[in-house]
Amino acid sequence: MSDVTPQSIRFLLSDMDGTLLLPDHSLSQRTIEAVRSLREAGVLFSLATGRPPKAMLQQIEALGVDLPTAAFNGGTIVHPDGSVLVAHYLPATAALTALALFADQADVEIWVFSGGDWLLKDPSGPMVPREQHGLGYPPVVVESFEPYLTRIDKIVATSHNTQLLIELEAQLLPKVEGQAQVSRSQPVYLDVTAMLANKGAALATLADFLGVPLEQTAAMGDGGNDPAMFHRAGLSIAMGQAEEAVKRQADVVTGANTEDGAAQAIEQYILNVD
Known part of the structure; x- marks a missing residue:
């Protein structure tokens, strides 16, 4: 205390x-x-x-x-x-590791923030309306996140399956140790950012x-x-x-x-x- x-x-x-x-x-x-x-x-x-x-x-x-x-x-x-x-930008190696892990999860939507833009591949995801309401602006739909790897501010894995996000956090932490921060900012959001x-x-x-x-x-x-x-x-x-x-x-x-x-x-x- x-x-x-x-x-x-x-x-x-x-x-x-x-x-x-x-x-x-x-x-x-x-x-x-x-x-x-x-x-x-x-x-x-x-x-x-x-x-x-x-x-x-x-x-x-x-x-x-x-x-x-x-x-x-x-x-x-x-x-x-x-x-x-x-x-502080997320190292490309850590970004690729996180994106690969999240891509294997059917219940997870993947968002990338870069240069002030909110990037995603699927604009019809169930979590998109909530995020758009909170942010106050729409996403930018992209075919690939690779062109943005050198200037990623944050990667977000989002899902209504909170237990899955807890498990993904535990899986990702040792894979990016010393390279990135991994934390759940809210029960439905798992954030990946640079170490600093x-x-x-x-x-x-x-x-x-x-x-x-x-x-x-x-x-x-x-x-x-x-x-x-x-x-x-x-x-x-x-x-x-x-x-x-x-x-x-x-x-x-x-x-x-x-x-x-x-x-x-x-x-x-x-x-x-x-």
């Missing part, structure tokens, strides 16, 4: 989906107001997500974020004007950029890609609906995203509102 006091937190880095956002990908008014109060109190605030940069723009505007944000689990950190602070494309490295990079010691940072999230920043932050906050394995790695657990848990955490653990 962290002994960080609310008064010592100077920077909060928060996940988006399952944390700040409701299941329909919207922001509640209470969450918007909590972030506004946080910033008015002089606490810096930014976002770290598995999403591409352009799929964050609506939330950045709604929350008034004026700092660099971390996309692709930290693989790309971009300034508010869209210029790149940091970019993780939210822990993103938190350290942003804290250094902002001149904030890591012990004065807080991190908040719900997915398997969030403990990487929990382990670096002075205060780590897990959402109430997170899997037990995620919650065990956080200092505190707040309410679920359906209960305005992010706003509760900001008020209770950072702003110290009674």
Whole structure:
């Protein structure tokens, strides 16, 4: 358990989906107001997500974020004007290994993110409408992922079969050890990114950029890609609906995203509102 006091937190880095956002990908008014109060109190605030940069723009505007944000689990950190602070691409060998493993699974859809585009081979996959709604833009249909191998930001295996994704994660990890990060950002998404494309490295990079010691940072999230920043932050906050394995790695657990848990955490653990 962290002994960080609310008064010592100077920077909060928060996940988006399952944390700040409701299941329909919207922001509640209470969450918007909590972030506004946080910033008015002089606490810096930014976002770290598995999403591409352009799929964050609506939330950045709604929350008034004026700092660099971390996309692709930290693989790309971009300034508010869209210029790149940091970019880490998945090694081609690791990408080929992941793509080969996923291609053998009938229940898995494979998506590749490169150059801001969402690439896929089958636009009729059952998970596509959900992703398009969340991202706010359509996919680009390609015949092959090979032309993009040198600039892949993220590969996603997605399926309603959560157990299958857990098994694929366990199978892939030893195959790409030292080359790539493999984690489930949500129960239905298995993400593969570069080794330095993780939210822990993103938190350290942003804290250094902002001149904030890591012990004065807080991190908040719900997915398997969030403990990487929990382990670096002075205060780590897990959402109430997170899997037990995620919650065990956080200092505190707040309410679920359906209960305005992010706003509760900001008020209770950072702003110290009674």
